[in-house]
Amino acid sequence: xxxxxxxxxxxxxxxxxxxxxxxxxxxxLFALGADGMSLSPxxxxxxxxxxxxxxxxxxxxxxxxxxxxxxxxxxxxxxYAILRECESINAIWGKxxxxxxRQRLIAVVTTLRADIDAGNTRECQQAIEDLSESFLELxxxxxxxxxxxxxxxxxxxxxxxxLRVYHLQREEFLPSAxxxxxxxxxxILGVVTVTDFGGVAQSLVTVGFLSFFFIYxxxxxxxxxxxxxxxxxxTDDDVxxxxxxxxxxxxxxxxxxxxxxxxxxxxxxxxxxxxxIEEHAAKxxxxxxxxxxxxxx
Numbered sequence: 001x002x003x004x005x006x007x008x009x010x011x012x013x014x015x016x017x018x019x020x021x022x023x024x025x026x027x028x029l030f031a032l033g034a035d036g037m038s039l040s041p042x043x044x045x046x047x048x049x050x051x052x053x054x055x056x057x058x059x060x061x062x063x064x065x066x067x068x069x070x071x072x073x074x075x076x077x078x079x080y081a082i083l084r085e086c087e088s089i090n091a092i093w094g095k096x097x098x099x100x101x102r103q104r105l106i107a108v109v110t111t112l113r114a115d116i117d118a119g120n121t122r123e124c125q126q127a128i129e130d131l132s133e134s135f136l137e138l139x140x141x142x143x144x145x146x147x148x149x150x151x152x153x154x155x156x157x158x159x160x161x162x163l164r165v166y167h168l169q170r171e172e173f174l175p176s177a178x179x180x181x182x183x184x185x186x187x188i189l190g191v192v193t194v195t196d197f198g199g200v201a202q203s204l205v206t207v208g209f210l211s212f213f214f215i216y217x218x219x220x221x222x223x224x225x226x227x228x229x230x231x232x233x234x235t236d237d238d239v240x241x242x243x244x245x246x247x248x249x250x251x252x253x254x255x256x257x258x259x260x261x262x263x264x265x266x267x268x269x270x271x272x273x274x275x276x277i278e279e280h281a282a283k284x285x286x287x288x289x290x291x292x293x294x295x296x297x
Contacts, residue, residue, distance in 0.1 A: 011219050011237075019211045026193050026207045027200075036194040036203075043195050047210065050188045054217050057181055060174075061224045068168045068227035069239050074161040075112070076243040078154040079105055082131065083251055085151060089143055096137040102251045104130050108158065109244045116169065116228045125166075128158045169228050178221065185214045245271050 029036065083105055090098050104127065111123035132155070138148050172178070192210050197203040229238040245267045249258055258266065 011216065011223060015212055015216045015219060018215055019208055022189060022193060022211045023204055023208045026204060029194070030200050030203070034194075036196045039195055039197055043191060046188055046191055050184055050214065053184060054181065054214065057177060058217060058221065058224075061221055064168055065224045065227050065239075067164070071161050071165050071168075072239060072241050072243050075108075075158060076247050078157040078161065079108065079244075079247050080250075081154045082151055083247075085147065085154070086134065089138065089147055093138075093141055093143050095141060095143070096134040098254075101131075101134040102254065104134060105251050106248050109241075109248050112162065112165070112244070113241070115166075119169070122166070124162050125159070128155060128162060131155055131158075165228065169226060172225055181218065181221070185218055188214060242267060242271070 083102070086096055086098065086101055090096065107127040107130070108124060111127045115121050115124050135148060135151050135155070138151075189211055192207050195203070197206045223237050227239045228241075246263050248270055249263055249266045
């Protein structure tokens with residue numbers, strides 16, 4: 001519970017440290033007798049312009065975040081469609097081999113998590129292509145072609161969703177615009193730091209508030225820009241993959257199925273176990289990359 005709270009307020013804590021340094025600098029200037037320039041309409045216009053521009057950029061980035069938020073649901077929908085369709089086909093014609101199909105469907109989820117964690121791999125895309133092995137079992141059988149076409153369409157839907165995930169995870173939101181925002185925030189904070197807002201207390205409070213507002217939004221843009229994280233790195237700000245984890249529970253249960261009331265509990269167990277495995281693998285990789293490790297010896 002404490003780890004979750006710290007993780008969710010990480011951006012606020014980091015921002016507060018920077019704000020404390022800026023407020024401390026303004027207090028030092030007052031102590032040295034540098035009251036700064038008087039408050040003017042120009043100062044207010046600069047701050048208002050900064051708020052307007054930041055609002056536009058955040059709104060644009062949120063649209064990409066909402067698009068990313070739909071991807072897990074799209075993936076889960078197509079995975080369930082393939083699983084249930086193949087179960088019905090297998091019940092009548094005895095194909096495809098459901099054990100292999102379930103393994104391949106679960107591999108789509110596990111490799112997606114691995115791709116998100118690594119950042120530069122495309123294992124999930126290959127796992128989606130591997131589903132064709134199960135679909136080929138239906139060729140030259142009595143299975144109606146329309147059934148196979150539906151499976152292929154679901155596979156195409158998986159490709160579309162995973163490519164969207166890859167694109168959103170890799171591409172940054174207008175790097176030039178982000179550089180402009182950083183420059184604008186630096187200028188605004190510089191102006192308010194050397195402005196006298198009518199006294200020491202009023203100035204320190206105003207500098208602290210404006211600094212927290214602009215720096216927090218600046219850091220929030222970085223958080224939103226990478227919407228997917230897994231394992232211990234994930235916070236409540238990131239897009240959740242719980243629907244895919246629940247699919248793994250259903251697929252792994254096989255023909256026995258799983259009660260609806262037990263799905264969430266089992267999904268939480270799978271998530272916790274997977275996170276431990278991913279964290280352990282990351283530590284091993286870091287140990288191997290260190291100079292003088294056994295792997296490099």
